[in-house]
Amino acid sequence: MHEFSITQSILDIALERAGEDQASRITKINVTLGDLSGISEECVQFYFDFLSKDTIAAEASLAFDKVPTQLRCRECGTTFSPDNSAWLCPGCKEQKMDIIFGRECYINSIEVE
Numbered sequence: 001m002h003e004f005s006i007t008q009s010i011l012d013i014a015l016e017r018a019g020e021d022q023a024s025r026i027t028k029i030n031v032t033l034g035d036l037s038g039i040s041e042e043c044v045q046f047y048f049d050f051l052s053k054d055t056i057a058a059e060a061s062l063a064f065d066k067v068p069t070q071l072r073c074r075e076c077g078t079t080f081s082p083d084n085s086a087w088l089c090p091g092c093k094e095q096k097m098d099i100i101f102g103r104e105c106y107i108n109s110i111e112v113e
C-alpha cells in the first residue's frame with residue numbers, strides 16, 4: 001500500500017501544476033526515483049492507471065528517472081556506490097554511511113497540452 005499513497009500524491013501534484021498552467025491534458029509525468037526509495041515502478045504505474053481515470057492525466061505516461069545509490073563514509077569521507085547490500089567503505093572498510101543519493105521520490109517535471 002506504500003505505492004498507493006505515493007501514486008496518489010504524484011497525481012495530486014501533477015494535477016495541481018497542470019491547473020496552474022491551465023492545461024487541458026497531462027501527457028507525461030517525469031518522476032525521479034532513488035534506488036533506495038523501495039518503490040516499485042510497476043506498482044506506481046498500476047495505481048496511476050486506476051487513480052487517473054476521469055482526470056486530465058488519464059492518458060499521461062509515467063517516465064521514471066532512476067537515481068543510483070550513493071553513500072559517503074563518515075570515517076574517511078569516501079563517496080561510493082555500493083555494489084552489494086553490505087555497504088562497506090572501499091577506503092577504510094567502515095560501515096558508518098550517510099546516504100547522499102538514493103531516497104529520491106518526487107516529480108521532476110510534467111508535460112501538458
Ligand SMILES: [Zn+2]
Nearest residue numbers: 073076089092
Ligand atoms: Zn571510509
